[in-house]
Amino acid sequence: MRPGAARVKRRRGRAARRGLAQAGRRPDVARTWETDLRAARGYGGALRRRRGSGERAFMQARQEGLAALLRLQQADMDIARVRRELAGLPQRRVIVEAREKRRAIEQKREKVAALKEDAERKLAGVGEEDALLAGKQRAAQEAIDAAKGDYRSVEARTKEMNGFAKRRATLEAELDRLGAELARIGEVEAQVASALVAVQRQEDEATAAFQEQGGALKNDEARGMAERARIAETLPADLLEAYEKTAARTGGVAVALLQGNACGACRATIEGGRLIDLKASAPLGVCPACKRLLVIV
Numbered sequence: 001m002r003p004g005a006a007r008v009k010r011r012r013g014r015a016a017r018r019g020l021a022q023a024g025r026r027p028d029v030a031r032t033w034e035t036d037l038r039a040a041r042g043y044g045g046a047l048r049r050r051r052g053s054g055e056r057a058f059m060q061a062r063q064e065g066l067a068a069l070l071r072l073q074q075a076d077m078d079i080a081r082v083r084r085e086l087a088g089l090p091q092r093r094v095i096v097e098a099r100e101k102r103r104a105i106e107q108k109r110e111k112v113a114a115l116k117e118d119a120e121r122k123l124a125g126v127g128e129e130d131a132l133l134a135g136k137q138r139a140a141q142e143a144i145d146a147a148k149g150d151y152r153s154v155e156a157r158t159k160e161m162n163g164f165a166k167r168r169a170t171l172e173a174e175l176d177r178l179g180a181e182l183a184r185i186g187e188v189e190a191q192v193a194s195a196l197v198a199v200q201r202q203e204d205e206a207t208a209a210f211q212e213q214g215g216a217l218k219n220d221e222a223r224g225m226a227e228r229a230r231i232a233e234t235l236p237a238d239l240l241e242a243y244e245k246t247a248a249r250t251g252g253v254a255v256a257l258l259q260g261n262a263c264g265a266c267r268a269t270i271e272g273g274r275l276i277d278l279k280a281s282a283p284l285g286v287c288p289a290c291k292r293l294l295v296i297v
C-alpha cells in the first residue's frame with residue numbers, strides 16, 4: 001500500500017472510532033451503542049459523500065469493536081478460571097487443616113506442661129517433708145542413744161520414731177505415685193512433641209507446593225490481567241462500560257451470540273416484535289430475558 005493511502009486509511013479508522021466513542025446520552029445500554037452506531041453511520045455517510053469509502057471504515061471499526069468485545073470476554077473468563085484454580089488448590093485446605101491441628105496440639109502441650117509442673121511441685125513438697133522427717137528421725141535416734149537406758153525417755157522417743165517411720169512410708173508411696181505420674185506425663189510430652197513436628201512438616205510441605213503451583217497461577221493471572229488491559233484499551237469507552245456493568249451484574253458471561261432466535265447464554269427464545277427490535281439494533285443488542293449483551297451476526 002502506498003504510504004499516503006495508509007495514512008488516509010488510518011485517519012478514516014480514527015474518525016469512525018471517534019464517532020463510535022461519542023456516546024449517546026440515553027441511559028439504556030443497547031440504545032447507547034445503537035445511537036453510537038447511528039452517529040457513526042451518519043459520519044460514515046458524510047465521509048462517503050466526501051471520500052466515498054466512509055461506510056467501509058465504519059464497518060471495519062464496528063467489526064473490530066465486536067471482535068475486541070469477545071476477546072475481552074475470553075480474557076475475563078481465562079482470568080476467572082485461573083482464580084478458581086488458585087482458590088481450589090488442594091494445598092490450601094491441607095494448610096488450613098494442618099494449622100488447626102497444630103493449634104489443638106499446642107493447646108494439649110500447654111495442658112501437659114501444667115500437669116507436669118503440678119506433679120513436680122507436689123514431688124518437691126513430698127521430698128522436703130521426707131528430708132525433714134529423716135532429720136527428726138536422726139535426732140530421735142541420737143536422743144535414744146544419749147538416754148542410756150532411761151526407760152521413759154526411750155519409750156517416748158521410740159513412739160516418736162514409729163510416727164516418723166509411718167509418715168515416711170506414706171510419703172514414699174506418694175513419691176512412687178508421683179514418679180509414675182511424671183513418667184506418664186513424659187511419654188505424653190514426647191508424643192505431643194513428635195506430633196507437632198509431623199504436623200509442622202505437613203504444613204511446610206503444603207506451603208512449599210502451594211507457593212510453587214500458586215506462584216505459576218499468579219503469574220498466569222497477572223499475564224491475563226495485562227492482556228485484558230490491552231484489549232480494553234482498544235474498545236470504545238461506552239462499549240467497555242456497558243460490558244463492565246453487564247459482567248458485574250451477571251458475574252460471568254456478559255456477551256453472547258444470538259443463535260437463530262435464542263440467546264446464546266440463557267437460551268431464552270426471542271420472538272415477534274422483540275426479535276424484530278433486537279435485529280434492528282444489530283450488530284449489538286440486549287437479551288430481553290437475561291439482559292446480557294447480544295452480538296447479532
Ligand SMILES: [Zn+2]
Binds near residue numbers: 288291
Ligand atoms: Zn439471554
